[in-house]
Amino acid sequence: MAEIHPTATVHEGTILGDGVRVLEYAVVGKQPTLGARSTASREPLQPATIGDGTVISTGAIVFAGSHIGANCIVGDQACIRERVTLGDDGIVGRGSLIENDTVVGAGARIQAGAYITAYSTLEDDVFIAPCVVTTNDNFMGRTERRKALMKGPTIRRGARIGGGAILCPGIEVGEEAFVGAGAVVTKDVPPGVVVVGSPARVLRDVSADELRRNGG
Amino acid sequence: MAEIHPTATVHEGTILGDGVRVLEYAVVGKQPTLGARSTASREPLQPATIGDGTVISTGAIVFAGSHIGANCIVGDQACIRERVTLGDDGIVGRGSLIENDTVVGAGARIQAGAYITAYSTLEDDVFIAPCVVTTNDNFMGRTERRKALMKGPTIRRGARIGGGAILCPGIEVGEEAFVGAGAVVTKDVPPGVVVVGSPARVLRDVSADELRRNGG
Amino acid sequence: MAEIHPTATVHEGTILGDGVRVLEYAVVGKQPTLGARSTASREPLQPATIGDGTVISTGAIVFAGSHIGANCIVGDQACIRERVTLGDDGIVGRGSLIENDTVVGAGARIQAGAYITAYSTLEDDVFIAPCVVTTNDNFMGRTERRKALMKGPTIRRGARIGGGAILCPGIEVGEEAFVGAGAVVTKDVPPGVVVVGSPARVLRDVSADELRRNGG
Numbered sequence: 117m118a119e120i121h122p123t124a125t126v127h128e129g130t131i132l133g134d135g136v137r138v139l140e141y142a143v144v145g146k147q148p149t150l151g152a153r154s155t156a157s158r159e160p161l162q163p164a165t166i167g168d169g170t171v172i173s174t175g176a177i178v179f180a181g182s183h184i185g186a187n188c189i190v191g192d193q194a195c196i197r198e199r200v201t202l203g204d205d206g207i208v209g210r211g212s213l214i215e216n217d218t219v220v221g222a223g224a225r226i227q228a229g230a231y232i233t234a235y236s237t238l239e240d241d242v243f244i245a246p247c248v249v250t251t252n253d254n255f256m257g258r259t260e261r262r263k264a265l266m267k268g269p270t271i272r273r274g275a276r277i278g279g280g281a282i283l284c285p286g287i288e289v290g291e292e293a294f295v296g297a298g299a300v301v302t303k304d305v306p307p308g309v310v311v312v313g314s315p316a317r318v319l320r321d322v323s324a325d326e327l328r329r330n331g332g
Numbered sequence: 333m334a335e336i337h338p339t340a341t342v343h344e345g346t347i348l349g350d351g352v353r354v355l356e357y358a359v360v361g362k363q364p365t366l367g368a369r370s371t372a373s374r375e376p377l378q379p380a381t382i383g384d385g386t387v388i389s390t391g392a393i394v395f396a397g398s399h400i401g402a403n404c405i406v407g408d409q410a411c412i413r414e415r416v417t418l419g420d421d422g423i424v425g426r427g428s429l430i431e432n433d434t435v436v437g438a439g440a441r442i443q444a445g446a447y448i449t450a451y452s453t454l455e456d457d458v459f460i461a462p463c464v465v466t467t468n469d470n471f472m473g474r475t476e477r478r479k480a481l482m483k484g485p486t487i488r489r490g491a492r493i494g495g496g497a498i499l500c501p502g503i504e505v506g507e508e509a510f511v512g513a514g515a516v517v518t519k520d521v522p523p524g525v526v527v528v529g530s531p532a533r534v535l536r537d538v539s540a541d542e543l544r545r546n547g548g
Numbered sequence: 549m550a551e552i553h554p555t556a557t558v559h560e561g562t563i564l565g566d567g568v569r570v571l572e573y574a575v576v577g578k579q580p581t582l583g584a585r586s587t588a589s590r591e592p593l594q595p596a597t598i599g600d601g602t603v604i605s606t607g608a609i610v611f612a613g614s615h616i617g618a619n620c621i622v623g624d625q626a627c628i629r630e631r632v633t634l635g636d637d638g639i640v641g642r643g644s645l646i647e648n649d650t651v652v653g654a655g656a657r658i659q660a661g662a663y664i665t666a667y668s669t670l671e672d673d674v675f676i677a678p679c680v681v682t683t684n685d686n687f688m689g690r691t692e693r694r695k696a697l698m699k700g701p702t703i704r705r706g707a708r709i710g711g712g713a714i715l716c717p718g719i720e721v722g723e724e725a726f727v728g729a730g731a732v733v734t735k736d737v738p739p740g741v742v743v744v745g746s747p748a749r750v751l752r753d754v755s756a757d758e759l760r761r762n763g764g
Contacts, residue, residue, distance in 0.1 A: 141357050141573050141575075143391075149387045151423050152403075153441070173581060175573070192609055192627055193607075193609070195408055195409060195426055211645060228663060229663050231463050233462065245683065246683065247663050247681040249463040249513075249514075251461065255542060256492040257459045258544075258548040276689070279682075280683075280732075282496040282513055297683050314529065325690075325691055326687060327690075332691050357572075357573050359607075365605060367621050367639050369657070393606055393607070411625060411642055429642055429661065447661050466711075472677060474764040498711060
């Protein structure tokens with residue numbers, strides 16, 4: 117049984133798991149309104165599915181065609197667009213946006229105010245600090261060839277991205293890497309290193325006690 | 333005829349064009365609440381007008397005194413303050429804010445999470461990437477003389493501003509210029525050039541195939 | 549007497565002062581939903597209290613356990629988490645988030661889209677420009693020792709933080725200091741100076757006519 121606040125809107129066809137809670141003014145299963153020049157697909161969407169024990173918080177929006185795992189928290193005023201997959205035990209912080217066609221692994225902690233662009237891949241156990249910005253289009257809406265080249269970030273297992281950091285289009289951040297707060301990342305980040313600055317440069321290796329295989 | 337979701341609030345006097353859609357929990361025609369020290373005008377406001385075919389999305393807010401063109405999308409959870417003009421075919425991305433007394437030309441694409449400060453001018457066909465920040469007050473709320481000097485950016489026709497870039501007060505970005513992701517722009521940007529970095533510096537000309545006059 | 553819009557939700561036990569207004573779809577007195585790994589306290593919360601003459605704007609959220617002073621404006625779509633104290637005459641701009649266990653003095657002006665992390669201290673008369681980002685965890689969710697070291701910024705009386713600036717964890721910004729737009733602050737900022745850049749460096753003293761003791 118799901119618990120839907122009387123002020124919330126759950127669109128027809130949405131599949132809510134056991135123990136799901138949908139809080140005040142949240143909207144689940146919404147259809148997108150696409151602009152004339154949007155590059156998002158116009159195929160019919162599957163219903164949204166929300167896994168057991170997940171909470172869709174106050175004022176949050178989850179679009180049709182997305183699949184949210186079990187025991188997740190979709191934070192207040194957050195928004196998850198169509199064709200997003202969010203693994204179990206994930207957190208999407210207050211006000212964050214996950215754009216269409218993005219895959220997020222299990223145990224991801226996306227903090228408040230983060231912007232995850234369309235066509236991104238975030239593997240298990242990534243940590244996205246508040247107000248991180250990601251991008252996917254070096255052409256910013258110009259040229260036809262951009263449509264083939266549009267690519268969000270690939271953030272490998274256990275990587276951490278610091279507060280307000282900005283990732284340029286198509287960046288890969290390696291496993292267990294650490295991007296400092298405010299870094300502007302213009303090149304791929306190797307696994308297990310700390311990068312800082314604008315443009316971001318390698319500073320040192322991540323401390324051993326912060327690695328997940330060491331219980332960090 | 334407009335289509336207003338039963339949970340939306342359209343304030344009295346608002347003028348909605350043909351085919352306008354107002355989605356869940358959106359508010360149109362709201363009066364501002366001004367702080368004691370706000371520099372915004374306290375004159376009575378005209379009603380909000382929303383052009384034919386425009387969509388005011390879920391949880392979005394449009395204030396009284398603003399005029400939204402035809403076939404626009406005001407994205408989910410976005411906010412448009414009083415005395416804003418938005419041209420036809422404009423997009424205001426999810427969660428973005430356009431502050432009071434700002435003029436945005438036709439065909440502007442303001443992506444998600446952007447902040448357009450008060451007293452800004454954005455000409456036709458500008459592209460504002462996600463999470464761009466603009467500013468208008470070098471004095472940050474101090475001195476009387478700041479009130480005469482307060483000035484938002486002027487972003488000329490077809491210019492593009494990259495993800496998370498920050499524009500200092502009063503900056504002019506020239507026609508068809510390109511500001512890279514994460515740039516901090518402290519000086520005017522000439523037309524047709526690419527600037528990057530913090531502080532932003534000219535890197536090269538914009539590629540010919542990205543110019544609008546070449547069909548970019 | 550308080551004025552509560554019929555679409556707003558005020559949770560039981562909340563204490564609203566005289567002349568308080570709660571606008572469309574706002575939620576006051578909400579209980580938090582904590583993730584399994586959240587470091588926030590799980591103690592029972594006191595009711596939220598809202599001081600005389602304060603406005604909780606459209607779509608805003610104020611959690612239980614927080615105390616908002618008199619004559620404040622909590623802006624549209626803003627969010628104030630549990631155990632926050634906001635002094636009299638404060639402004640929390642549209643869409644801003646103040647995380648749990650934060651103290652904000654009287655007369656603070658937090659502009660739109662700012663992110664104030666948990667365990668922060670903001671003294672009287674601070675000015676936080678739009679889209680400022682603060683952080684509190686150098687370990688980004690790893691190690692046990694981080695829990696003792698987690699620390700938000702301390703922003704002293706009358707200090708001003710520029711648009712889109714980023715403060716690293718535990719930073720102290722001195723009285724009347726000025727942090728330029730887009731700065732990335734990695735070290736404490738002395739009182740009364742201007743810092744700019746990434747990483748931020750001292751540029752000069754704050755102009756005398758901008759100091760509060762000179763009527764700035």
